[in-house]
Amino acid sequence: MADTIYLAVAYLGMLTGLAIWTWTVLSRSKNLEARLDAIEASLNNSEE
Amino acid sequence: MGNSCRQIGIVLPLGGIMRDLGTLLIMSGFAGAGLTLWLGLAWAPSVSIDAFEAPISQKIFYWHVPSAWAAMIAFTLLFIGSLAWFIKRKEWGWNLHVASSEASLAFGLMAVWSGCIWGAAEWGVPWDWTDIRLNTFALLTLLAIFLVLGRKSQPDGIETRDTFATFGIYGFVLVPITYLATRFWQIRHPGPVVATSEGSLNSDMGMVLALGAISFTMLVIGHTICGIRLTKMESRLIEIQDIMDKEGI
Numbered sequence: 001m002a003d004t005i006y007l008a009v010a011y012l013g014m015l016t017g018l019a020i021w022t023w024t025v026l027s028r029s030k031n032l033e034a035r036l037d038a039i040e041a042s043l044n045n046s047e048e
Numbered sequence: 049m050g051n052s053c054r055q056i057g058i059v060l061p062l063g064g065i066m067r068d069l070g071t072l073l074i075m076s077g078f079a080g081a082g083l084t085l086w087l088g089l090a091w092a093p094s095v096s097i098d099a100f101e102a103p104i105s106q107k108i109f110y111w112h113v114p115s116a117w118a119a120m121i122a123f124t125l126l127f128i129g130s131l132a133w134f135i136k137r138k139e140w141g142w143n144l145h146v147a148s149s150e151a152s153l154a155f156g157l158m159a160v161w162s163g164c165i166w167g168a169a170e171w172g173v174p175w176d177w178t179d180i181r182l183n184t185f186a187l188l189t190l191l192a193i194f195l196v197l198g199r200k201s202q203p204d205g206i207e208t209r210d211t212f213a214t215f216g217i218y219g220f221v222l223v224p225i226t227y228l229a230t231r232f233w234q235i236r237h238p239g240p241v242v243a244t245s246e247g248s249l250n251s252d253m254g255m256v257l258a259l260g261a262i263s264f265t266m267l268v269i270g271h272t273i274c275g276i277r278l279t280k281m282e283s284r285l286i287e288i289q290d291i292m293d294k295e296g297i
Contacts, residue, residue, distance in 0.1 A: 002169070003092060003102045003103070003104040003105050003169060004104050004168035006102065006104075006105045006108075006168060007104055007105045007107055007108055008163035008168075008182055009165055010105070010108045010111075010112075010155065010161070010162045010166060011085065011108065011111065012161055013161050013162070013165070013290070014111055014158045014161065015116065017157060017158055017161070018081075018154070018158065018267075020076075021154045022074060022078075022271070023117075023137065025150075025271060025274050025275065025278065026071070026274070028278055029067070029274060029277065029278050029281070031283065032281040032285060033286060034279065035284060035295075036284065036288070039285075039288055039292075046067075
């Protein structure tokens with residue numbers, strides 16, 4: 001039983017780490033994209 | 049104003065292809081890693097009860113080995129990126145350095161974490177300070193921590209980039225040492241199990257391990273592509289802000 005617990009803890013730790021990291025990268029990317037789009041839109045508006 | 053917009057217009061297109069490819073590779077990698085996990089637990093044969101203290105925990109091998117493999121790919125990309133920046137001053141080299149240092153850290157930590165848990169189950173201790181493989185791999189992961197945290201605490205500039213690129217180049221020395229460590233100094237970490245002179249892994253186990261390695265390769269490449277794009281966007285945002293500041297927009 002202890003053997004299974006070790007396995008579960010190891011897999012859960014890796015899964016959680018991988019999921020958090022992926023989420024961080026994708027959300028940072030989305031956030032930056034939105035900021036760049038907003039800057040571009042505001043510059044286009046001020047040009048008009 | 050028109051001039052600034054033209055300058056900004058040049059730098060804004062960011063390559064949706066990179067984003068799509070990166071995301072596709074990450075998602076495919078996740079699917080493959082999930083399948084590896086399921087096959088490893090439900091389908092691959094168990095190891096001999098006599099050969100291992102904790103035969104069930106051995107199944108962490110299907111993710112531990114691919115994550116270490118992915119970390120080695122990331123460290124190699126880090127070396128290439130660092131060299132390209134340091135010698136040729138290539139911007140893509142720096143972007144690759146940044147993206148691959150983050151990937152090295154993530155996969156390095158995964159390998160260390162799973163190794164410690166398996167060590168605790170199999171050896172009774174999570175770490176062995178006399179084992180060369182364990183300690184050189186830990187040093188590589190510490191190097192990745194230093195590169196990621198150090199870069200975030202420093203203003204971007206040529207001197208900062210050169211300093212971190214130098215660590216990326218010299219740190220790579222540890223990669224072949226880590227890879228060969230169990231061949232020359234097998235202390236506690238198991239030696240190679242695929243295509244050795246003493247035979248190879250059971251074919252079903254080998255297939256699951258290969259699936260894991262392919263999936264984690266997709267994950268590390270997908271993450272590196274997304275990381276490169278992220279670094280480019282960060283640089284461009286700073287560039288646009290500088291232009292706007294200069295022109296008083």
